[in-house]
Amino acid sequence: MSDVETLVRGMPEQVQPAPPMGVLAELTHRCPLRCPYCSNPLELDKRSSELSTEEWKRLIDEAAALGVLHIYFSGGEPMLRHDIAELVAHANGAGLYTNMITSGVGFQPTMLEAVAEAGLDHIQLSLQGVDAQTCDRVAGYAGASERKHAIAAEIARLGLRLTVNAVVHRENVHQIPDFVRLAETWGAARVEIAHVQYYGWGLVNRAMLMPSRAQVDAAMADVEEARGRTAGRLVIDCVLPDYYARYPKACMGGWGSRLMNVTPSGRALPCHAAETIPGLAFDNVREVSLAEIWYRGAAFNAFRGTDWMQEPCRSCARKELDFGGCRCQAMALADDAAATDPACSLSPLHRQVVALAETDAASGRSEFIYRSYRGV
């Protein structure tokens, strides 16, 4: 606590960021599923490099002292960590709101009981397709759908607050109404419809995943219809596809503004994909405190605020609404992490990006390059 106060006091007033709201704790990159849009990096952390139970517990304590409110135990598949219940209990004891993001595969339904007893507040169960054929194909795992149904039943029995997380793309985006209906039968309180974001594995598979503009329009209408039909019973959040958008997404609510992402081996990142930006140095929580990384870390300060912006962002009225979009997407599409995200209609590259999306959407390709430890 005094550590944090010293750091904050030492900073000039105008650049003093608020504490982070959430920490995404990627406990492991191990996962039985092989989703072709996985948000993990192409170069996956090995089991032998993962933080130990004690190291995660120390990180949880540092996060709580820093002012973090939500912790998201994620992966990979977090249930593959034998200490998951112990870590949930520790975070609960530290006063954090505990979330777990699971595939529902690779563990027995009965193992959830210990996690529930440890005080888990909220569980997110991913779903790759409504029908077994789509789900298993996208997940790259025969029998995934059946296991998810069994896990959903156990979640309902335990009375855990459930979000169904459906990642949508060209092959399954038409299933949104059915995703919502299935979530209702599972007793979910919330559904997240997340259009694939094109970084890492998603970028590699963009031609196989990109929906057409007509599909995106239909998806938006489906979400609105479902929201109307389930109002008061189900909260439906939607992560929009941005290649066809007019303005870019406010990525991470602003760089170094709300969230920290900690990889299995302890690298602290401003977002999932930050390592795709060359020249950024990332601190490791094994060596540097979370507070030091948040307030002083070079990577977290690289794109904080608006001083780093170029035109057309610099003079844009929306610059504090969307922060120029996503730095990693600017890197991937404009080859400059400080450029305007080409998803923005004000970017000089926007037309090219829309053309890329339209070409990919019409490619007819369906041969996924599945996530694997060997890389692409």
Added chain:
Amino acid sequence: MDVEIGSADVAAIVPSLPRGVRLRFDESRGQWFLLGPERVFEPDEIAVEILQRIDGARSIEAIAKELAATFEADAGEITADVAAFLRGLADQRMVDL
């Protein structure tokens, strides 16, 4: 369940915080938060007074009476305000009614 704000039945409803919703005071920011799945609400002073009284035992009417006494206000008006506030949270599944 659908609740008509202002109806006589409303006052008798006993609100509760469901599993997965937490009201907590954050020492580092010196303020209260209502936390839920992917949600961070920053309740104002009155909202905190209401939320702190939700215990699965007190009715909306009982909560409103306590607030009316504390803030020297009209219990009827406060009942309507409390009901409307909780209805809004219930729509987002942050309170059970």
